[in-house]
Structures are given as C-alpha cells and as structure tokens.
Amino acid sequence: MTIRLFASLFVNGVTMGMIYAMIAMGLILLIKAVGVLNFAQGDLLMIGAYITCAFATDLSMPLYAMLPTAFVSFALLGVAFMLGTYWPLRKASYPVAPIIATMGASLVLSEGAVILFGSWPRTMPNLVKNAAGKVATFNLFGTKIQYQYILIILAACLAMYLVYMLFERSYVGRMMQAAAQDKPAAELIGISTLFTTGATYMLVVVLIGFAGYMVAPIYTVTPSLSSLQLRAFAGTVIGGFGSIKGAILGCLLVGLTEAFATVSFSSYKDAVVFTVLILFLLLRPQGIVKSRIGDKA
Amino acid sequence: MKKVLALVLALMMLLTSAALAETVTLGATAPLTGSNQMTGGYYVNGMKMAVDEINAAGGILGRELALKVEDEGADQTTALNATVKLIEEGVPAIIGSYFSTNCMAVLGNVKDSGVVYYANGSNPDISAQQNPYVWQIRVTDNFTGPIMASVAVDTAKITNPAILYTTAASTTLLAERVMLKMEEMGYPVDQANVYGAPEEETNFNAIIAQIMASDVDGLMCMGVSEAWNVAFSQQLESAGFDLPKVGSLSFSSVAYISVAGSAAEEWITVAEWSADILGELDFEIAERAIEFEKKYEELYGIPSVSQAAWGYDCVYLFKEAAERAGSFDREAINAAMAQTDMQGAGNYYKIYDDTWHVMSTYTLANQNLGGIASPFAKVTFR
Numbered sequence: 001m002t003i004r005l006f007a008s009l010f011v012n013g014v015t016m017g018m019i020y021a022m023i024a025m026g027l028i029l030l031i032k033a034v035g036v037l038n039f040a041q042g043d044l045l046m047i048g049a050y051i052t053c054a055f056a057t058d059l060s061m062p063l064y065a066m067l068p069t070a071f072v073s074f075a076l077l078g079v080a081f082m083l084g085t086y087w088p089l090r091k092a093s094y095p096v097a098p099i100i101a102t103m104g105a106s107l108v109l110s111e112g113a114v115i116l117f118g119s120w121p122r123t124m125p126n127l128v129k130n131a132a133g134k135v136a137t138f139n140l141f142g143t144k145i146q147y148q149y150i151l152i153i154l155a156a157c158l159a160m161y162l163v164y165m166l167f168e169r170s171y172v173g174r175m176m177q178a179a180a181q182d183k184p185a186a187e188l189i190g191i192s193t194l195f196t197t198g199a200t201y202m203l204v205v206v207l208i209g210f211a212g213y214m215v216a217p218i219y220t221v222t223p224s225l226s227s228l229q230l231r232a233f234a235g236t237v238i239g240g241f242g243s244i245k246g247a248i249l250g251c252l253l254v255g256l257t258e259a260f261a262t263v264s265f266s267s268y269k270d271a272v273v274f275t276v277l278i279l280f281l282l283l284r285p286q287g288i289v290k291s292r293i294g295d296k297a
Numbered sequence: 298m299k300k301v302l303a304l305v306l307a308l309m310m311l312l313t314s315a316a317l318a319e320t321v322t323l324g325a326t327a328p329l330t331g332s333n334q335m336t337g338g339y340y341v342n343g344m345k346m347a348v349d350e351i352n353a354a355g356g357i358l359g360r361e362l363a364l365k366v367e368d369e370g371a372d373q374t375t376a377l378n379a380t381v382k383l384i385e386e387g388v389p390a391i392i393g394s395y396f397s398t399n400c401m402a403v404l405g406n407v408k409d410s411g412v413v414y415y416a417n418g419s420n421p422d423i424s425a426q427q428n429p430y431v432w433q434i435r436v437t438d439n440f441t442g443p444i445m446a447s448v449a450v451d452t453a454k455i456t457n458p459a460i461l462y463t464t465a466a467s468t469t470l471l472a473e474r475v476m477l478k479m480e481e482m483g484y485p486v487d488q489a490n491v492y493g494a495p496e497e498e499t500n501f502n503a504i505i506a507q508i509m510a511s512d513v514d515g516l517m518c519m520g521v522s523e524a525w526n527v528a529f530s531q532q533l534e535s536a537g538f539d540l541p542k543v544g545s546l547s548f549s550s551v552a553y554i555s556v557a558g559s560a561a562e563e564w565i566t567v568a569e570w571s572a573d574i575l576g577e578l579d580f581e582i583a584e585r586a587i588e589f590e591k592k593y594e595e596l597y598g599i600p601s602v603s604q605a606a607w608g609y610d611c612v613y614l615f616k617e618a619a620e621r622a623g624s625f626d627r628e629a630i631n632a633a634m635a636q637t638d639m640q641g642a643g644n645y646y647k648i649y650d651d652t653w654h655v656m657s658t659y660t661l662a663n664q665n666l667g668g669i670a671s672p673f674a675k676v677t678f679r
Contacts, residue, residue, distance in 0.1 A: 008509075008510070012500075119331065123527070143510070144537050262507065263507060266494060267492070269503075
C-alpha cells in the first residue's frame with residue numbers, strides 16, 4: 001500500500017466515521033432520554049439531505065438563508081416525529097411499542113421521500129468549489145482530497161462540542177439530563193418532561209439533518225442514504241452502548257475499517273465491519289468505553 | 298320499478314360483454330411506483346404508442362387491443378403478485394419486467410399457466426431454464442460481456458482495466474464474461490483491479506482511491522441502477538479520474554445522463570438502444586427505429602429510452618404472433634412465437650439455434666457526448 005492510497009483511505013474513513021458518529025450521537029441521546037432505539041435514524045438523515053437539497057437547488061436559497069431555514073425545518077420535524085412515534089405510546093402496556101413505531105416511521109419516511117421528491121437521485125452542489133466551479137481539492141501525499149471531507153470533519157467536531165457544552169454547561173442541558181435519568185423525580189421538581197423530551201427530539205433531528213446536509217454533496221441524495229444507520233448502529237455497540245464518547249470512537253473505527261476493507265474485500269466490506277462488531281461483542285461486550293452510569297435497580 | 302331496474306342492468310351487462318368480446322387485453326407489468334417508476338413510465342409509453350398504432354390500423358384479428366398494466370413496484374413480491382393477477386384475469390400474453398430478478402421470480406407461474414411471457418431482463422439464466430412460454434427480447438449478458446470487452450480494447454484502447462460491478466446477479470455475470478473475453482484477447486484482468494459494490498452502495502471513494510493509485514489504463518463499469526451509476530460517476534469526476542471509461546447499458550440512459558451531468562460525459566457504453574439515432578450515423582439503422590423515435594418525441598416531447606423501445610416491440614411481437622396463430626389462445630400464440638422474424642424498433646427478432654428463445658440480433662456502441670448517448674457502431678453478433 002502506497003502512502004498516497006493510505007492517505008486517501010484514511011481521510012475517507014475518518015470522514016465517514018464522523019458522519020456515523022453524528023448519527024450515533026442522536027441514537028444515544030434518544031436512548032438516554034426516552035429509552036427508544038430509533039430505527040428511523042438513517043431515514044431522518046436522508047430526509048435532512050433531501051430538504052437541504054430542495055432548499056439549495058429547487059429554491060436556490062443562499063447559504064445564509066438556507067441553513068437557518070433548514071434547522072427550523074429539522075426542529076419541527078423532530079417535534080412531529082416525537083408526537084408521531086413516541087408521545088402517544090410512552091405509557092403503552094407493551095414497552096417496545098415506541099421502538100416498533102420507529103420501524104414503521106422508517107418505512108413512511110422512505111416512501112414519503114420518494115413521493116415528495118421523486119425516485120431519481122438528486123445532486124447537491126459542493127460547498128467548496130474552485131475557480132472553474134468544480135469540486136475544490138487539495139493535494140495530500142499525491143492524492144486529491146476534497147475540501148468537503150475536511151468540512152465534514154470540522155463541522156462534526158463542532159456539532160459534538162456544542163452538544164457537549166449544551167449538556168455539561170447549560171441549564172437546559174442539565175434539565176434534559178435530569179429528566180432522562182429520572183422522569184418522576186424531574187417532574188416533582190418542576191421540570192417538564194414534555195419540554196425536555198421535545199427538546200431532545202429537536203436536537204437529535206437537527207443533528208442528523210445537518211449530517212444529511214454535510215454528506216449530500218459527496219454522495220447523491222437517494223432514499224438509500226438511510227442505510228448509513230447500520231454502520232452507526234455497529235459503531236454505537238463497538239464504542240459502548242450508552243456512551244457518546246464511545247460511540248464516536250466506535251464509529252471512527254467503523255469508518256476506517258470500512259475504508260481499508262475495500263482494499264481486499266470491496267464486495268464484502270460490510271461483512272468485514274460486522275465481523276468486527278461480532279468480535280467486539282464476543283471479546284469486549286461492554287465496548288471500547290464502558291458507560292459510568294448503569295441502570296437503576 | 299324493480300323490473301325496470303333489472304332490465305336496465307341486464308342491458309348494461311349485455312352491452313359490456315359485447316364490448317369486451319370486441320377487445321383483446323394484453324397484460325404488462327411495469328414499475329409504476331417506487332425507485333424505478335421513471336423508467337417504468339417510459340416502458341408504458343412505448344407500449345401505449347404501439348397499442349394506439351395497432352388500433353388505428355384496425356386492431357388484431359378484428360379486435361381492439363387493450364393494455365392492462367399492473368404495478369410491479371420495487372420488489373419481487375409485488376412483481377410476482379402483479380403477474381399472477383394478470384394470469385388469473387386470463388390475458389393471453391404478458392409483457393414482463395425488465396429486471397431479471399423479477400422475471401426469474403415468475404417463471405414457475407408462467408410455466409404452470411401457459412401464458413406467453415415476454416421477459417425483458419438481460420440475465421441469460423432466464424432463458425437457460427428452457428421455459429417453453431418465455432421469450433427474451435433483450436441482448437443477454439453473455440453476448441454483451443464479450444462485446445463490451447471488444448469495444449474497450451478496440452475503441453477505448455483499454456488493455457489493463459479496473460473493473461467495478463454491482464454485486465447483482467446480472468452485472469456479476471456481465472463482469473465475468475468481460476474478464477473472460479479480455480483474457481481470450483490476450484489482456485488478462487488483474488484481480489487486484491476488480492471491485493464489487495452492492496446495489497445500495499453510495500460511497501465509492503475508497504474504491505476510487507485504489508483505482509487512482511493503481512496502474513490501470515481505463516475503467517469498465519457494470520451498474521444496474523441509475524442511482525448507483527450517478528453516485529459513482531460523480532465521485533469519480535470529483536476525484537479527477539481522466540482515463541477512458543466503458544459502461545453497461547444503464548450508463549447510456551437519458552435519466553442517468555440528465556442527473557449525472559458532466560460526470561456522464563465521454564462514457565462509452567454498449568446498449569441495445571440509443572435515442573440519438575435521428576442524427577447522422579456511420580452505420581445503417583432500421584427505418585422502423587427511426588420512425589419509432591420520431592413518433593415518440595413528437596408524442597411525448599422527450600427522447601425515448603431503451604425501455605420504451607422494448608415495450609413497443611413486445612406489443613408488436615404479440616400482434617404478429619396472434620395474427621400468425623389466427624387466434625388469441627395462449628398455446629396457439631406461443632406456438633406462433635417460434636416463427637418470429639421481425640424488425641422491431643429496438644432490434645431484429647428471430648429464433649436462433651444457439652440459445653433458447655433469445656431473439657435479439659445486434660447491439661449498439663455509444664458514447665455520451667453533449668448530454669446524450671450517441672451511437673457510433675452497430676455490433677451484429679449473430
């Protein structure tokens with residue numbers, strides 16, 4: 001393997017790992033807040049990509065107008081998603097009902113995307129272009145790397161930092177953590193679980209929609225973008241279920257494994273990734289980072 | 298009052314059955330919903346154009362031809378249900394799916410019912426089953442593969458290619474046939490330069506990085522869906538790949554070219570049909586093909602695609618078989634299909650001894666230039 005190839009695969013792996021990490025962060029936030037494993041996470045990313053693509057290409061909105069509008073749309077979608085899949089079922093006698101609801105939502109979102117946006121792939125222009133209007137790249141050890149990849153890595157880091165600051169340094173974040181850890185106690189001291197749950201869903205969908213926006217220029221926007229969630233699931237488990245730090249590390253590992261697996265196993269790279277997952281489950285089931293907070297007795 | 302109502306009802310039923318007796322219904326399955334609905338629309342357009350032409354000329358054996366299209370959706374189960382529904386409605390023939398997996402799924406039902414089935418998938422396994430009622434109009438992958446290899450070597454001057462294929466059955470077979478022919482021609486393909494990617498893959502950058510880092514002199518690509526092709530082509534363009542590229546049929550489709558934009562330019566393709574046959578050509582093309590394309594563009598305002606030509610030709614194959622048989626009985630039409638000898642819009646159809654019910658005769662080599670796949674050669678392989 002040449003240094004040129006290594007550099008290209010490494011950057012590709014880290015970029016995809018960061019996308020998976022953003023998906024995984026959303027997954028864990030929802031699990032921690034409401035105990036729901038969201039099977040529609042990938043579809044929400046796909047919808048985010050479609051929405052931003054529609055704003056950017058169909059409506060030709062400039063970036064300074066498109067991003068805030070998109071974030072507001074994502075937040076509203078998050079509330080709608082919560083009201084559709086979680087809130088009516090939160091006290092259902094069948095505890096997995098909200099999880100089943102997300103499976104149904106996944107189908108609704110993917111079919112809905114085809115109805116709303118058509119079945120054909122859509123292209124999203126790159127954010128960083130060169131003087132000729134083409135994709136801007138730079139040279140790294142003799143290989144061309146798109147600036148979009150670096151943008152994704154930086155944007156993902158920023159998003160993770162902001163989420164960290166929200167939960168660790170802000171009052172709203174502490175309210176959300178309190179409600180997630182013990183709902184009845186939180187209600188007793190005046191924290192509205194409707195507010196904190198809604199805020200969590202909004203945050204998750206904004207995060208995942210933003211990830212869809214970042215990934216759209218390097219892929220094409222199709223309903224199959226939702227398949228990215230499988231790798232995010234794998235990264236979440238490898239990193240340590242329940243730990244955001246672990247999920248980030250796990251997803252980076254998944255991204256790099258996927259990239260380097262194409263060298264010898266291009267047709268079976270997914271099999272390689274999930275073999276790694278199985279090995280982790282067998283040898284280190286707690287994941288890379290063991291969560292410090294366990295379930296209450 | 299009740300007697301009057303009963304009389305009116307009886308009269309309506311009589312008139313309806315009389316009208317039905319004047320009509321023969323040809324069944325068809327097409328993706329009217331789901332991810333393939335755009336090409337499905339072209340498919341149905343081609344069929345409708347043929348049906349209208351036939352009816353304007355007096356129908357078939359004195360009867361008006363009606364078309365009943367059932368939605369095959371985007372999965373085999375829906376395709377199977379659509380076909381079974383048509384069989385149970387008693388249609389004499391069905392214009393089947395252009396997806397090989399859907400065709401394979403219904404072969405058993407076709408054999409049990411004796412319905413004449415025009416299978417428009419390209420996988421040679423469809424005809425290899427030797428189902429007496431299945432007629433394959435496409436150029437099958439075992440013919441296309443060697444032709445692709447020859448075009449790559451002779452036209453694109455590729456002797457050490459990278460090969461990327463969708464890991465679906467038909468494209469895997471196509472890739473194998475390409476590699477076999479390359480070896481026969483004295484240019485064995487290095488397995489380290491062969492890559493597979495599933496149909497739902499959207500991130501090709503790792504594969505592209507390896508292709509760029511290798512010493513290949515060109516790329517050959519076998520894709521199934523336009524979405525896959527678009528994603529790959531655009532990522533290839535972004536990576537700055539500037540070597541010759543040869544692609545399978547889906548790389549010449551109007552839908553792919555319109556979405557991929559500049560990333561589709563200069564791809565050389567082997568495809569049975571090109572809408573750009575109205576311009577100046579370096580080879581002879583059938584007059585029927587030109588008439589079809591002119592009429593299609595006049596009627597629908599857009600160039601056609603392969604699926605439109607296939608749908609159109611299947612309707613005429615049915616018409617001619619029914620007229621030879623002198624009836625709409627399934628067995629009679631099926632027996633008459635064995636005497637097929639017809640120049641259609643998309644190909645020349647005949648029964649050959651080298652295959653079971655595979656009727657095509659030639660294909661086209663094209664290059665995507667200025668937003669359309671322009672044919673530059675006609676390859677007659679039998």
